[in-house]
Structure formats: C-alpha cells, structure tokens
Amino acid sequence: MKEKILIVEDEKDIVKMLEYNLKKEGFRTLSVHDGEDALDSANRECPDLIILDLMLPGMDGLEVCKALKKERKTASIPIIMLTAKSQESDKVIGLELGADDYVTKPFSLRELIARIKSVLRRVKEKDRLPEVLKIGEMTIDFSKIAVTVKNKAVELTAKEFELLKTLIRAKGRVLSRDYLLDNIWGFDHALEIQTRTVDVHIRTLRKKLKSESRHIVTVKNYGYRFEYED
Amino acid sequence: MKEKILIVEDEKDIVKMLEYNLKKEGFRTLSVHDGEDALDSANRECPDLIILDLMLPGMDGLEVCKALKKERKTASIPIIMLTAKSQESDKVIGLELGADDYVTKPFSLRELIARIKSVLRRVKEKDRLPEVLKIGEMTIDFSKIAVTVKNKAVELTAKEFELLKTLIRAKGRVLSRDYLLDNIWGFDHALEIQTRTVDVHIRTLRKKLKSESRHIVTVKNYGYRFEYED
DNA sequence: CTTGGGGTGAATTGTTTGTTAAAATGCATA
C-alpha cells in the first residue's frame, strides 16, 4: 500500500525536489506552503506522515506540530521535522513537542527517505491484523506472508497478497476498483485511466485459491467483496 | 505485558516529553531527577529498563551506572545512556561500564524508542534462544558463535552470523531488508547503506550453508524468512 | 438482440532478486 505524505514547506524548489523523489520511491505526496494549510490538509486528507519545515511564514513549525499533536484526529500522524541548523534541533528536541524524528538541512535525500521508511515501519507495527487467520479451509499467515488452502501452500505474488489482505480487512464491505487501485497500487485519484488490472489480479488470485475463491464475490457495477462468517 | 521504564534525568522538559511519548508507546514510566534517587528507585521498583542521563547533579550518570551494575539485584537491568555530546570517549566509557546502549542528544524520539525496543527484545530473547540449536543437519552454537553443517565447521563472518541469528530468532516471520539493516547494521549505519547489501550477504550465507540454505526463503517484495519445523 | 460489465489467455513490459567482481573499508601485525 502506497503511503500518503504531506509536505509542509515554503521553499518551492525543495517541495518540487521532494515530490519528485518521494514519488519515485513509491509514495503519494501532497504539499502546502504554510502552517494553516498544513493543519487543514492534515485534517482533511489524513496523510500517513508529515514532513514539516521548522521555518514557515506565519505560524511556525513548532506551533503546527503542537497543534497537530493536540487534536485527536491528527495526534497519531508521525511527523518528521526539517530543521535548518543542528543548533535548533537541540531546542526542538529539548522542548516538549512530539516530532517522531528530525532531519537537519541540508539533508541527504537518502537519509530522509530512510527515516521516512523507518518511521512508517514502526508505526505500522502497531495496527496490524492478527498474525494468522483461518477462513474455511484457508489459512492466511500475515507474519510469514503465506497462504494455505487445504493445508497446501499457495504461492501468491505481492499484489495478490495485498489484494487478499485488503479484501479481508474490509470485512465484507464492497471495495470499488478505484479504491483498490488507490490503496494497493497507489494511483493518483485523478484517474480516468481505463484499466482492467484489478480484474486480472482478482482472476489470478481466484485461480490460485481454488475452492476458497468462493469468498471473493463480484458485485456488478461496484467492485468486489470478501464474504465469510466468523 | 507493559514494561516499566525508569527515567533518570534532571531536565523537566525532557522528562515530560519522554513520559508522554513512552506512555503513548505502551510503556509504564517512572522518573527521578538525580543519582541517589535512581539507585533507590531501581532497587525498590525493579524497572525493566533504565534511561540514564550522563549529566546529573551530584552523582553523575557513570557512577550511577557503575553502582547499578555492582549490586546483584539491579545488575541485570538494561541501561540506555543519554549523552550530551557525541564524543566517542563518553560512549566507550558508558559501554565499558555496562550500559547496553547509548543515544546522543539531541536524539530523535523514534531512535530512542527503537533502541528501547531493541534492547528489551534482546534481553527477552536471551533466555528464549537456547545456547545450541539443531536444525536439520545444521547446528548453531550461539554461545560459541559457531556453525556446523553435516558435522563440518562453517566459518561465518560477523555479519553473516548476525543475519542467520536474526532470521532464526524471527521464527519464520518475514523480515524486510530495511528491518534487517536497522537491527544488524544498526540505526545510523542503516541510513547510509543500500538495501542490496542485504542480498549480497544472504547470498554469501547461502553459499556457505550449502544444502541447509534451503531454510532461507526469499519472499519477493517483502524480504526473507527462515523456514523450519521444530 | 444489443449493450456493457466483467472473465480469460497470451504477448509485452517492467521489476525484483541472484550473481559476480571490483572497490572500499577495517584491522591486526610488523
């Protein structure tokens, strides 16, 4: 699943550079240029992570950080601070705000990306599904990333596994192709793209799951849902 | 099980920030502001881990560390040192005195929490991993750091052994390249090293383990896992 | 009987991992 990253930074060049490189790394990005927009955007878009410049016109980074941590809806979004000098980071960290990490400018792209991944990884550990799930004659082991039907291993590719996981996580709700594309493939919402990719993956998944593919139900005109009783 | 963490630090802001964030991570915390109280508290409360500032009023961190390690009751409590400068000497001394890890100020929350978890995991696993493990035709002696396949010694380098140990310890869970870098190469290094390095080490490990390399399974797009039946 | 959504198989394109060798680094010893 492609994570959404909110960039809060007033220097246009840096924003452009970050957007380009983060997209290349497989993240989705959106960016704003000042503190007010940041709070706004964080609330509406629910990004998975925020990159926040300490120096901003108007409301500065520290205040934004504090405000984000205060509100319940945004409190758990991890924040990586961009600080200009390493002196400032002393204060930043010494003070009571709760940024999850900070990177000092000038920063190396590689370091920033490594830190982003690291923060996301740590956050993800918390809200994961049970390690092993049994549904009918199928077992799904999320920690081993392995699926079994009638005690025989089923080799799924990454996309197939993600698809299955997403369907299961939805607990019987119908998921549209757009939703799946957005969440597993990370295509930008602005898609009029005509693609049958989801269908093809559903097909290969069904084929591999054999009898247990009965759980994957096509809902014409809407999408797919995963059906099962506990 | 919620672990109890003792914070020994005189700066109130930092204590507040740490308490807030560690609680959010699911730890219990208690804190004291000087060395005497630290010894006292460690004795009475038996915390699972101590975060110890090097700079303290009165008795300083090094002395506290020494004192804790001397007493039988507190000797086995892991300690993470907070050091102000990144001067090597401090670190070295701290580690010599028996601190389990250190973090230099200004530190990132993420880094500190990662180290706390890593230290706790290590401690917990010490009594979970046997000294010697037999898997198929391979024996791994964790105390001697020696591996044998079909009764013939296999010479592994440090990184190779760590890699093997980490994989085995995960009991079949898939470990991502990023995770392995964080845990084997260590935090700061992991930011500079390519994930492909892991692949190369996996290869040399497989090559040396010959037939028993079958246990090391590539999970495309996710990482590697160690597969075996008890 | 027309239409559009979805199923299917195969060709094409793209991505990830395996493998190798060379460069860089670390480390002990002279």
Add this chain to the structure above:
DNA sequence: TATGCATTTTAACAAACAATTCACCCCAAG
C-alpha cells in the same frame, strides 16, 4: 605508520518473475 589480509559494500549485468495491456469471450439486463 605502512602493509597485507579479510570482510564489507557497491555497482553492473543476467535471470527469473510479476504486472499490465490487449483482444476477444461470455452472459445478464434492458
């Protein structure tokens, strides 16, 4: 401090595998 050896890391290419597109099919609803 220089030297040689072992280990680690990088980089480049090959091989294996996965994702995507496309063309065509079927079927149910109007």
